[in-house]
Amino acid sequence: MSHTNIRADLGLRPVINASGTMTGLGASIVVPEAVEAIRAILTEFVEIDALQKVASSVIARLCGAEAGFVTASCAAAITLSIAGAMTGLDLAAIERLPMAAGLKTDVVIQTGHLVGYGGPVEQAIRLAGARVVPIGQVSGCRTFHLEGAITENTAAALYVVSHHTVQHGMMSLREFAAVCHAAGVPVIVDAASEYDLRGFLADGADVVLYSAHKFLGGPTGGIVAGNVDLVRAAFAQNRGIGRGMKIGKEGIAGTIAALEAWERRDHAAVRRREQDIVATWQAALTDRTGVSTRLVADPTGNPIDRLEVHVDPAGAGITAWDLSDALAAGQPPVIVRDIEAELGYFQLDPCNLHPGEETIVADRLVAELDAARIRTDYIATPLDKRRNRRDEAIRAWPG
Numbered sequence: 394m395s396h397t398n399i400r401a402d403l404g405l406r407p408v409i410n411a412s413g414t415m416t417g418l419g420a421s422i423v424v425p426e427a428v429e430a431i432r433a434i435l436t437e438f439v440e441i442d443a444l445q446k447v448a449s450s451v452i453a454r455l456c457g458a459e460a461g462f463v464t465a466s467c468a469a470a471i472t473l474s475i476a477g478a479m480t481g482l483d484l485a486a487i488e489r490l491p492m493a494a495g496l497k498t499d500v501v502i503q504t505g506h507l508v509g510y511g512g513p514v515e516q517a518i519r520l521a522g523a524r525v526v527p528i529g530q531v532s533g534c535r536t537f538h539l540e541g542a543i544t545e546n547t548a549a550a551l552y553v554v555s556h557h558t559v560q561h562g563m564m565s566l567r568e569f570a571a572v573c574h575a576a577g578v579p580v581i582v583d584a585a586s587e588y589d590l591r592g593f594l595a596d597g598a599d600v601v602l603y604s605a606h607k608f609l610g611g612p613t614g615g616i617v618a619g620n621v622d623l624v625r626a627a628f629a630q631n632r633g634i635g636r637g638m639k640i641g642k643e644g645i646a647g648t649i650a651a652l653e654a655w656e657r658r659d660h661a662a663v664r665r666r667e668q669d670i671v672a673t674w675q676a677a678l679t680d681r682t683g684v685s686t687r688l689v690a691d692p693t694g695n696p697i698d699r700l701e702v703h704v705d706p707a708g709a710g711i712t713a714w715d716l717s718d719a720l721a722a723g724q725p726p727v728i729v730r731d732i733e734a735e736l737g738y739f740q741l742d743p744c745n746l747h748p749g750e751e752t753i754v755a756d757r758l759v760a761e762l763d764a765a766r767i768r769t770d771y772i773a774t775p776l777d778k779r780r781n782r783r784d785e786a787i788r789a790w791p792g
Contacts, residue, residue: 406725406726407725407726408721408725408726408727408728409725409726409727409728409746409750409753409754410728410742410745410746411727411728411729411730411741411742411743411745411746411754412728412729412730412731412742412745413699413730413742413744413745414586414604414606414607414608414744414745415728416510416511416604416606416613417511418728418745420604420606420607420613421606421607421608421609421610421744421745422610422745422747423606423610423611423612423647423651424610424611424650424651424654426650426651426653426654427610427611427612427647427648427650427651427654428647429650430646430647430649430650431612431643431646431647431650433646434642434643434646435642435643437642439642441642441645444642444645444646445462445463445628445645447649448461448462448463448645448648448649449461449462449624451649451652451653452616452617452618452652453618455590455591455652455655455656456590456591456594456601456616456618456619457590457591457594457595458594458601458618458619458620458624459619459620459621459624460618460619460620460621460624460625461616461617461618461619461624462616462617462624462627462628463605463614463615463616463617463640463644463645463648464614464615464616464617464635464638464639464640465613465614465615465638465639465640465644466604466613466614466615466638467583467585467602467603467604467615467616468510468512468517468585468615469517469615469635469638470583470602470603470615470616470617470627471514471517471518471551471581471583471602472517472518472520472521472630472634472635472638473521473617473627473628473630473631473634473635473638474549474581474600474602474617474623474627475500475517475518475521475523475548475549475551475581476490476521476522476523476627476630476633476634476635477623477624477625477626477627477628477629477630478497478548478549478579478581478623478626478627479493479496479497479498479521479522479523479548479549480496480626480629480630481622481626482625482626482629484629484632487629487630487632487633488632488633489633490521490522490630490633490634491519491520491521491522491634492522493521493522493523496522496548497545497546497547497548498522498523498524498546498548499523499524499526499542499544499546499547499548500518500523500524500525500526500547500548500549500550500551501526501528501539501542501543501547501549501550501551501573501578502514502515502518502525502526502527502528502550502551502552502553503527503528503529503534503538503552503553503563503564503569504527504528504529504530504531504534505529505530505531505533505534505558505559505562505563506551506552506553506555506558506559506563507525507527508553508555508557508558509557510555510557510585514551514553514583518551520634521634523548523549526542526547528541528542529563531559532559532562533562533563534562534563534564535564536564536568536572539564539569539572539573540572540576543572543573543576543578547576547578548578549578549579549580549581550569550573550578550579550580550581551581551582551583552566552569552570552580552581552582552583552598553582553583554566554582554583554584554587554593554693555583555585555586555693556586556691556692556693556732557732560692565596566580566582566593566596566597566598567596567597569597570596570597570598571597574597579599579600579620579623580597580598580599580600581598581599581600581601581602582598582600582601582602583602584601584602584603585602585603585604585607585615586604586607586608586693586695587603587608587693587695588608588695588696588697589694589695590603590655594618594619598619599619599620599623600617600618600619600620600623600624600627601618601619602615602616602617602618603615603616603618604616605644605647605648605651608695608744609648609651609652609655610651610654610655611647611648611650611651611652612643612644612647612648612651613644614640614644614645614647614648616648660696664696664697666743667697667698667743667744668698668743670743670746670751671688671698671699671700671741671743673751673752673755674686674700674741674743674751674754674755674758675688675700676755677755677756677758677759678702678755678758678759681709681759681762682708682709682766683704683705683706683707683708683709683710684702684703684704684705684708684709684762685702685703685705686700686701686702686703687700687701687703688700688701689701689740697742697743697744699730699740699741699742699743700740700741700743701738701739701740702729702738702739702740702741702758703737703738704716704737704738704739705737706771706772706773707771709762709765709766709771710762710765710766710767710768710771710772711761711762711765711771711772711773712734712737712771712772712773712774713731713734713735713736713737713738713739714731714734714735714739714774714776714779715772715773715774716739716761716762716765717729717731717734717739718774718779719761719764719765719772720757720758720761723757723760723761725753725757727753727754727757727758729741730742735776741754
């Protein structure tokens with residue numbers, strides 16, 4: 394099997410990712426330093442706990458934490474961190490989980506943070522044997538909601554930073570952490586897709602969790618960073634429920650290398666390249682009938698702008714979601730960020746493109762819009778049919 398044509402060798406489509414750091418597309422382009430570290434360690438034997446100590450030192454330095462470790466994914470990191478807050482270093486309790494009799498089991502979370510990221514965040518909590526305690530409403534959460542929910546059975550509080558969460562009316566992390574700490578409750582922050590490696594601990598998190606395979610450009614993995622006692626208790630879950638979430642030597646070594654590469658990266662140069670890509674797309678769509686564009690900042694403050702493409706079916710001859718589907722079905726397949734396509738727009742994300750792919754994306758957009766314009770009636774697949782089609786695909790897998 395050749396290296397350069399591995400997708401063709403496996404019979405896979407050569408997709409272009411204009412969607413972002415999405416797990417379902419492979420998350421990111423792994424940086425060369427991580428690729429080399431993975432290659433080098435694959436044929437060697439190491440003591441995994443010793444390798445994790447090396448990871449802990451690197452994580453601590455980059456995140457401003459006391460300790461850290463690497464696990465299978467950020468979702469796994471949520472479960473292990475909550476389990477650690479429940480059991481501490483009680484090894485018997487660790488082996489009993491998810492049977493949690495005699496332990497504190499409540500985990501408070503703002504209702505607007507009960508999101509799905511490929512699976513529901515509350516399931517990551519329940520896997521530890523914990524009980525989800527939603528506070529507030531989707532339209533707002535206040536201090537009194539949190540204060541009123543904390544009891545002697547509260548093990549931890551989970552705060553989610555994500556574009557999926559409700560972006561208004563929720564408590565800030567500083568406010569959330571202040572209330573929790575006054576009651577002696579540790580705060581765990583799910584920052585899977587975030588660029589900032591230090592700000593969340595500085596704002597009051599006791600433990601912060603990242604995906605190694607998103608903005609860092611590492612292999613698939615989750616990073617746990619924070620207070621040494623809580624991190625140690627989460628790491629100890631590898632003797633229990635964490636066994637099914639273990640990460641191999643290659644994932645740990647690759648994450649270490651990705652973190653060190655992040656430290657050396659010219660972030661300003663990356664930003665300039667991404668801005669040039671977005672400008673290319675915006676120029677290609679200027680003066681297109683039924684199409685308008687605007688630059689939008691990342692909702693959680695990551696240093697990236699995306700191009701939001703608004704589609705008026707009456708003028709463009711196609712809906713935003715059908716244009717998204719057409720781009721994905723064509724050659725080469727282009728996957729856009731269509732989470733909110735039912736509102737009449739999708740976004741183009743520049744962070745995961747190989748050189749020259751921005752031009753291919755622009756050409757595909759123009760070609761699909763031209764094809765739609767020559768039709769006598771516009772393309773408008775019912776939204777429920779589209780949603781059901783996606784649900785049926787998982788029921789039919791692998792057929």
